[in-house]
Amino acid sequence: MLSILRIVAALIFMAHGTQKILGFPASDAAFPAVMSKLWIAGMLELIGGALLVVGLFTRPVAFVLSGLMAAAYWMAHAPRDAFPALNGGDAAILYCFVFLYFVFSGPGPISLDKVLKRDG
Secondary structure, three states, rough: HHHHHHHEEEEEEHHHHHHHHHOOOOOOOOOOOOHHHHHHHHHHHHHHHHHHHOOOOOOHHHHHHHHHHHHHHHHHOOOOOOOOOHOOOOOOHHHHHHHHHHHOOOOOOOOOHHHHHOOO
């Protein structure tokens, strides 16, 4: 189940990166300026999400993505309202803590990290 949680969370997370960087699904935030905060976030979502899907460098990637989601929450969502249900930050908080969990749990049995004997 740990591997399934990692794969599903990463696939859904990757969709945020494809939306920003590749314009799919269509979004107002598509194709941000290179090296802007939105572009950096999109690249981390896309590349980091892909690495998590296959379970490669899981712990360090999850650490970076957890931090990304914490920063996204406090920079983009928290200023809108104090309550996550009202500021749209629910997903950012969940991703932050799911990714933080992967930092400590590792990738699970179905991962390239396990195949390459990189983890545990």
